[in-house]
Amino acid sequence: MREPTAGLVLIGICAAVLIGAALSLARAVFAPVAFALFVIAIVWPFQRWLQTVLPKIVAILITVAVTTVIITVFASLIAWGFGRVVRSVINDAARIQAIYAQMVDWLETHGIVLAGLWAEHFNMRWLIRVLPEVTNRMSGTATFLFVVLIYVILGLLEVDDVARKLRLARRQDIGPVLLAGGARTAVKLRRFMLVRTLMSALTGFLVWAFAALAGVELAVEWGVIAFVLNYIPVIGPLIATTFPTLYATAQFSSWQTGLIIFAGLNLIQFLVGSYLEPRVAGNALSISPFVILFTVFFWTFLWGITGAFIGVPIAIAVLTLCDEHPSGRWLAELVGSRDDRMEDRA
Structure with a gap:
């Protein structure tokens, strides 16, 4: 029995x-599809409600228009x-470069060899070249979003047909699993986005309030950035705390003040992300x-910033589908919540 088992593990x-290699190489194909499926799961109840009072094509156009406006607002x-x-x-x-030079000198006087490496590979001219490039790349997501919207339109047109085909599928063990798993996944993703939106709004407000009270310039901008980046788990909050800290350090010309700002921002992220959010979401996620x-x-390694955003929803979908089939239920129980399954099936 051990040899076949070892062979199956190796094959797996x-x-x-x-x-993983295929997903990485074909990211231009798979990433928009994954994002579109995520959007469809979120907006489908809205379209279904519209279809009760309007023709299907009109309902789809209104749904896509509302989705486009929301995405455009976030991008803006x-x-x-x-x-x-x-x-x-x-x-x-000029002032930031001078502060940076002072920090390098202070580190070198305290025997920190890493400062020499910073001086050799990092300077403000390099940073100034990189920042606009980052902004331009973010603006280049317009093409990606356009492709996503095309997939969303086509997907919304076929939701009912796909559900009907799954009900009539010859493989009776696959159709019900995909239907039930898809429905539960959609419910979880909508709950995920609702909780994320509430917690992101709270995080953005608290970051703005803290930055304003501390006298950090661009407090509104830091609050907006924290709100948007909070949708990206782990990486988003890290960026939303690091950038204001560096900016505050340069503004006040004091690493002690920067340390206080860093501690305050991380306290906000901890309270909202690790204390409030689990209590709002409960066991369902x-x-x-x-x-x-x-x-x-x-x-993130496979698809960049898109993967950072869509990674957790993909994990939710995979674990929910695994939970619907006996052969994969062990994985859902291992990394998920047993109470979650009982709550959804109650």
Whole structure:
């Protein structure tokens, strides 16, 4: 019995590696599809309600229009917040370079060899070149979002047909699993986005209030950035605390003040993300923290910033589908929550 089992494990590992390589190489194809499926799961109840009072095509057009407006607002907030920060850094480049030089000198006088490496590979001219490039890449997501919207339109047109085909599928063990798993996944993803939106709004407000009270410039921009980036687990909050800390350090010319700002921002992230959010979400979205961290970095490695955003929803979908089939239920119980299954089936 051990040899076949070992062989199956080896085959599974090889299959996982090949699938990961395929997803990475074909990211231009798979990433928009995954994002579109996520959007469809979120907006489908709205379209279904519209279809009760309007023709199907009109309901789809209204749904897509509302989705486009929401995505455009988020993209505009990101561009506005980071754009203002980039312009401020460029306008104040000379003072920031001087502060950076003082920090390097202080580190070198205390025998920190790493300071020499910083001086060799990092300077403000390099930072000024990088920041606009980051902004331009963020603006280049317009093409990606356009492709996503095309997939969303086509997907919304076929939701009913796909459900009907699954009910009539010859493989009676597959159709019910996909239907039930898909329905439960959609419910979980909508709950995930609702909780994330509430917690992101609270985080953005608290960051703005703290930055304003501390006298940090661009407090509104830091609040907006924290609100948007909070949708990206792990990586988003890290960026939302690091950038204001560096900016505050340069503004006040004091690493002690920067340390206070850093501690305050991380306290906000901890209270909202680790204390309030689990209590609002309950057990329904309970996933092992290790799995969340691995998922975020794994999908970021494969698909970049898109993967960082969509990674946790993909994990929720995979675990929910595994929970619907006896052969995969062990995985859902291992990294998920048993109470979650009981709650959804109650």
